[in-house]
Amino acid sequence: MKPKPHPLLRVARLLTVLALLASPIAAMPSEGDATGLKTVDQDVQTLKKQLIDLNRDLFKLEEELLYPASTQVAVFLSMNVGTFFALDSVTLKVDDKEVANYLYTEREVQALHRGGVQKLYLGNLKAGSHEIVAFFTGKGPHDRDYRRGTTLKVDKTVGAKYVELRITDREASLQPEFVVRQWE
């Protein structure tokens, strides 16, 4: 005769299965644990805010100390659509001296596509006339290697000088276009 398992055993097992499914709930912290975590979370929030404020002040100090407005020049890079050009790198020269050579990650290129503007270079220039040259390297139409340069004469005055390098699509010729623009 086959021994019959105790009926409660079967129920217990089913309940165990079901309790098992509820494991995310079981894994929730108890009230005491949760209170402890919340307290720490509050402390972490306070600390993070302090650290963000500290970093903000350090960032400002660094810029004011190293790049005062009277000599500051900043070069930004942006991309508008950019379907005809896949950016790999940019080389920047100021008065024939290389000041930046930047290789882009896929993530950074995506950030540019989505409207981000990269602060490519921050430096100092004396008042007067200067020449900024940028070389863009990447893949052009039909996946062909593509390298283009663009030049801008800037007249550095007393205030900070902002320059934007902009990669756009020239729909008429299905070619990329590289524009340099000074901001006041």
Add this chain to the structure above:
Amino acid sequence: MRQRSSTTRLYAICIVMVLGAAAAWTAHADEPARDAPPPTKIRDLDYGDVLFHFFQDDYFESIVRLEANRDFNRLKNHAAEAELLSGGLYLSLGLHTEAERIFDRLLAGPVAPSVRDRARFYLARIGYQRGYYEAALRNLGLIGQPLAGKLEPERRLLEANVLMSLGRYGEAAQRLESWSDTGGWSNYARFNLGVALVRAGDTARGRQFLDQVGTLQPVNEEQASLRDRANLALGFALLQQQGGDDPAVVLSRVRLDGPFTNKALLALGWAEANANHPDRALVPWLELQQRRLLDASVQESLIAVPYAYVKLASNGQASQHYRSAIDAYARESRRIDESIAAIRQGGFLDSILATVPQGDRPGWFWQLEQLPDAPHTRYLYHLLASHEFQEGLKNYRDLRLMQANLSRWTDSLEAFGAMIEAREIAATEREPRRQEMLSGTDLDALAQRQQELADRFAQVEANRDVAALASPQERAQWEALARIDATLAAMPPGPQRDEFTERARLLRGALSWELDRAYKLRATQTRRDLRETRAALAEAGTRLAAIAEAGDLIPRDTLGFAGRVNELADRVARIAPLIDNTALAQERALADLAVTELQAQQKRLGSYSTQAQFALASLYDGATAGGGR
């Protein structure tokens, strides 16, 4: 009675599934990259720079630049957007209180309706995440227009989740039913709707929606996981009904290598066992037995297998499996003891973090790929699924990244200090030269001389004194003619004097003609020279003033910078130990949580072991009563 118990529990499953759905949604909602601000024409390049880091999920760098550039007044053309973005960034970094303060401030001021609506959406999300469901629902209700981009489907899903959290399942179902969106959120919506309908008592319709998700063709891991979850939920809903559709069919749709496989295999076995197919139940359960015993479903299978053997009247095999199970549970319980001891020793969070990809971005969106099979991490799989543990772990990681950040700044501050010192020395060295230049230049005397010349020229112009502008040679000629006139006056009259007089007259006439002819040009030239002299004097005055001012400013500037460096170094020194202490507190809190979880697992193993021993005893009793088999 037995049936009622299992029914109650099956409802509990649905609750779990709802929570699971909410958790899945929350995981998405924590990704602010999906909440990217609508495309905007950049009018301040520095705002674009903030976005550049934001779009790379580098929220810490993004908020620091946003705050700094705002202080520099460089975001004035994007003021409202920047404010909204800062709230989103604080939220992403886990600073709910700060984020809430920003959104409240935004709503108190005059802002564009679209910005207002997004602020309300974020406030609703914070409310939902923190359990303030009524407030969340109120904020959602105040949103006037559909939100831009992917935020609108997320808003609808959030509203449904809030309603479900408030127990208003019928309304949640109503909102989701009218949703025609075919984007990424719709599968979550269908899943939630299915669960909501089951919970609201409309099991038939609920099953319909769960079945839709359970049969979708997944295009990524996220969808495959949701499909598995829907099939699991549906499988249990069918198990609950008993006599309806075969749950085994649905449960068989769960992948064999997904996060829900073990649960599905266990449930599949129960479905077969319930259908009086213990032989078929053995198939998934024996498969489960081959898997890692760390998993609770595998632990459960150790007693499920002998149960099936009992049903098949193979009591010998059943006894053998029960004995093996009891041994396995005892071994596992000892391993848990080891784990608890290891966790209490400290450092277990660093071991967990060592398994994640390296990066220095404090944020919420990194994944734990796999945990090492070490005593302190072996059993934490379920714990990691809990929101609280994840949040705590992320906080701990952020704290470690903060330490690295402060360490870097400490080095920079030292360099800044050295630089300021060098500037002071350079300024001191330049001082004698500066003083010499200042004392050796009499700009007032030069200005007076310039004025005298200007006055004199004014007289020349008034009298049209052409001779006053004569060249030195012409002047000499003019004077020579004057001398000749005097000589001629002394000569006796006569033809010779008349001839000389006539020649002198001609020469004077020629010279006068030349002076008169050149006067206009010379006056213009002189006027320009005077103007340039005046400008040069002014320029010299400016430069001299700048040199004088530089002398006053440079020491003051370096002192100002030195003061800032010192103040910031003090702040770094104050914050560093706070980070250490908070990281330690965080580790202790999570260790307590982990130990509590492990003890619960140990208790469950004890329960399984008791059940196995009880069943084994029953078998022996039966064997004794029946004469053995």
